[in-house]
Amino acid sequence: MLNPPYRYGQDTTQWITVPPQGYGGIQWVVATLIDGLLDAGCEILLVGAPGSIPRPGLIVSDATTPGAALGALREFAPDVVHDHTNNQLLPTEAPWPTVRTHHLNGALANPANGVYLSHAQRRAAGSARAPIIRLPVNPGRYTYRETKDAFLLFLGRVSAHKGARQAAAFAQAADLPLILAGPAWEPDYLHGILADYPDTAQHIGEVGGSRRTGLLAGARALLALSQPFGGPLGGEWIEPGATVVAEAAVSGTPVIATDNGCLAEIAPHVGIALRSAVVPTPEWAAKILAALPTPEHLRATAVERWGHHVVAAKYLEVYRRAAAGGTWS
Numbered sequence: 001m002l003n004p005p006y007r008y009g010q011d012t013t014q015w016i017t018v019p020p021q022g023y024g025g026i027q028w029v030v031a032t033l034i035d036g037l038l039d040a041g042c043e044i045l046l047v048g049a050p051g052s053i054p055r056p057g058l059i060v061s062d063a064t065t066p067g068a069a070l071g072a073l074r075e076f077a078p079d080v081v082h083d084h085t086n087n088q089l090l091p092t093e094a095p096w097p098t099v100r101t102h103h104l105n106g107a108l109a110n111p112a113n114g115v116y117l118s119h120a121q122r123r124a125a126g127s128a129r130a131p132i133i134r135l136p137v138n139p140g141r142y143t144y145r146e147t148k149d150a151f152l153l154f155l156g157r158v159s160a161h162k163g164a165r166q167a168a169a170f171a172q173a174a175d176l177p178l179i180l181a182g183p184a185w186e187p188d189y190l191h192g193i194l195a196d197y198p199d200t201a202q203h204i205g206e207v208g209g210s211r212r213t214g215l216l217a218g219a220r221a222l223l224a225l226s227q228p229f230g231g232p233l234g235g236e237w238i239e240p241g242a243t244v245v246a247e248a249a250v251s252g253t254p255v256i257a258t259d260n261g262c263l264a265e266i267a268p269h270v271g272i273a274l275r276s277a278v279v280p281t282p283e284w285a286a287k288i289l290a291a292l293p294t295p296e297h298l299r300a301t302a303v304e305r306w307g308h309h310v311v312a313a314k315y316l317e318v319y320r321r322a323a324a325g326g327t328w329s
């Protein structure tokens with residue numbers, strides 16, 4: 001299992017571990033998939049996440065370069081390599097069958113044996129036949145609450161393409177405070193939100209552990225108002241997978257999302273998907289909040305559709321296909 005070797009925020013002495021200390025969408029995906037695969041009896045070498053904690057069936061390698069990764073893979077001799085790094089860590093001379101999950105916009109650096117997170121992401125990548133496997137969630141890692149507190153939650157990168165400003169506008173219309181939990185690498189954007197919504201929005205930075213799960217379980221709703229502009233690499237942004245939707249749902253928290261990318265496909269099962277450009281009014285926001293699903297429905301739906309055992313079983317089918325010499329693009 002190849003994980004992107006990213007540093008933890010501005011701290012050059014730490015790597016983002018699996019699971020992550022705070023913000024780390026891909027790392028949560030890798031951690032949750034590993035949970036399901038270990039339960040299915042797999043033995044896994046995790047490459048590219050130094051500092052992660054090994055456990056029975058899981059070996060952690062400190063390799064963070066393609067050359068070091070190749071050495072670790074040769075020693076482990078895997079049946080299949082699962083690349084989550086878009087070829088960043090995959091050795092070019094790797095002789096093993098490889099499956100590549102795409103976590104970004106655009107096309108895979110190498111589309112051979114690609115797996116996509118949504119129909120929208122696959123279309124944008126120009127693929128028509130590659131498998132689509134949703135992002136997993138492990139209910140055992142989250143807190144479930146049926147009673148909710150009077151606040152709305154934005155959990156993720158505080159950036160234009162993630163819709164943090166739109167979340168503040170909705171929260172103001174709903175007359176509820178908004179907690180912005182996540183890194184803010186564009187300070188002017190964050191300051192603009194806090195200046196325009198001083199009585200609504202509060203930024204608490206990155207969160208991890210029980211604080212993160214507590215926020216997910218306690219929020220009246222999660223706001224995932226992704227926008228089709230302002231992406232991290234410029235140009236159009238198509239939300240590829242949205243781990244946080246399943247995380248909120250398994251915590252019993254409904255999701256208010258836009259229809260950008262994957263959100264149009266998954267959010268209606270556990271909340272609502274709105275048009276990206278909609279301007280909220282108090283009456284409209286109140287109707288949205290009143291019509292959201294119950295916590296019991298949300299958790300059951302999340303486990304049935306995106307539970308880690310369900311998703312791990314789908315990946316095992318793909319691994320067997322690749323190990324048997326199957327190829328697709």
